[in-house]
Amino acid sequence: MTTNSKINVGVFGASGYTGFETISLLRRHPSTNLVFATSESTAGGSLSDIYPVPWDIPLIAAADAPLSKVDVVFCCLPHGASMPAVIAARAAGVRVIDLSADFRLTQADIYQKWYGVAHESPALLDSAVYGLPELFRAQIAETDLLANPGCYPTSVLLALAPLLQAGLLDTTAPIIADSKSGVSGAGRKPSLKTHFVEANENLSPYNIGRSHRHVAEMAQVIDALGGDSERLIFSPHLVPINRGMLSTIYVTLAEDTAAAAIHGLYTEMYGREPLLHILPLGQLATMAHTQHTNRCAISVTSVSPRQLILCSSIDNLGKGAAGQAVQNFNVMFGLAETDGIQ
Numbered sequence: 001m002t003t004n005s006k007i008n009v010g011v012f013g014a015s016g017y018t019g020f021e022t023i024s025l026l027r028r029h030p031s032t033n034l035v036f037a038t039s040e041s042t043a044g045g046s047l048s049d050i051y052p053v054p055w056d057i058p059l060i061a062a063a064d065a066p067l068s069k070v071d072v073v074f075c076c077l078p079h080g081a082s083m084p085a086v087i088a089a090r091a092a093g094v095r096v097i098d099l100s101a102d103f104r105l106t107q108a109d110i111y112q113k114w115y116g117v118a119h120e121s122p123a124l125l126d127s128a129v130y131g132l133p134e135l136f137r138a139q140i141a142e143t144d145l146l147a148n149p150g151c152y153p154t155s156v157l158l159a160l161a162p163l164l165q166a167g168l169l170d171t172t173a174p175i176i177a178d179s180k181s182g183v184s185g186a187g188r189k190p191s192l193k194t195h196f197v198e199a200n201e202n203l204s205p206y207n208i209g210r211s212h213r214h215v216a217e218m219a220q221v222i223d224a225l226g227g228d229s230e231r232l233i234f235s236p237h238l239v240p241i242n243r244g245m246l247s248t249i250y251v252t253l254a255e256d257t258a259a260a261a262i263h264g265l266y267t268e269m270y271g272r273e274p275l276l277h278i279l280p281l282g283q284l285a286t287m288a289h290t291q292h293t294n295r296c297a298i299s300v301t302s303v304s305p306r307q308l309i310l311c312s313s314i315d316n317l318g319k320g321a322a323g324q325a326v327q328n329f330n331v332m333f334g335l336a337e338t339d340g341i342q
Ligand SMILES: NC(=O)c1ccc[n+]([C@@H]2O[C@H](COP(=O)([O-])OP(=O)(O)OC[C@H]3O[C@@H](n4cnc5c(N)ncnc54)[C@H](OP(=O)(O)O)[C@@H]3O)[C@@H](O)[C@H]2O)c1
Pocket: 012, 013, 014, 015, 016, 017, 018, 019, 038, 039, 040, 041, 042, 062, 076, 077, 078, 079, 081, 099, 100, 101, 149, 150, 151, 184, 185, 186, 187, 188, 189, 316, 317, 320, 321
């Protein structure tokens, strides 16, 4: 079903922040042909009606999406709205990369608990693969339904994974993730929280402790990697910048360990990853390391022989959403992993 050996792609939710970012990346991708892009509010118009870009992409309603003409769709829709689009695409035999939370949790009852609605396709949940390529590359290559991770979980899980996999954490001590996100993390639809006067010159914690929905997603992976997710304390904050994300994570080790050994663990696990940058000891990851990129930057700081602070930086729309979605697309279709995103 390819056109001139290109992969035919559709994007649901092209008018939103992640959808627009996805399309911007796909336009530069050497192997894709964009077949359709959807918006409900601007169906019949084009992307340049909404964004200040000198190129035009026509927008259609999601119900009119020609699924028979594509190989894969990116679903950049709010949770709940994504579910029917994913179900329809899979029924049509189309591969799916879902940027929403609808297929990230493996159990339908846990999804209902956190998102307040019943899952419409528990059977499809079983086939979904969680899309962190640095951890689950082999499964991603095989899947037809890719659940692209949330932005906060991407930053926290990539930083914790080496310690979890090596079994180095004190499982009785808290894992404290203090995270900051730019306002685009809340999507394009305005709300009081993201209103300029509320957000500007302010720094607001929200859903702190264990009440943010991303706790469920992080817990699932922490447990799968051998940790104890009950120890996770998560404090997200809204920062008055457009895009960017930084998670500062405090952990306790089970045994005294030299900083160089911990740093060596990170460079060994991630040293060949094209989109992961482990900073040298003594440097700290900042938002500026990754803004407007599709990379993650991580620094490791030893506070005492058993206490570490990890700083993990991503762009919420890059490695936190669209960039990671295109990275997953590349893995799923056997392409060079950085095509279109580096
Ligand atoms: N923003 C981030 O940094 C980020 C990071 C990771 C994951 N995500 C996830 O990615 C998804 C999209 O986020 P976003 O920030 O791009 O949201 P957004 O800016 O609010 O965009 C949402 C898109 O979905 C469309 N839409 C809304 N309701 C719909 C419905 N019922 N049926 C069909 N289309 C509908 C909107 O179309 P119209 O408004 O044109 O009608 C728009 O194109 C969400 O699930 C979000 O949780 C976001």
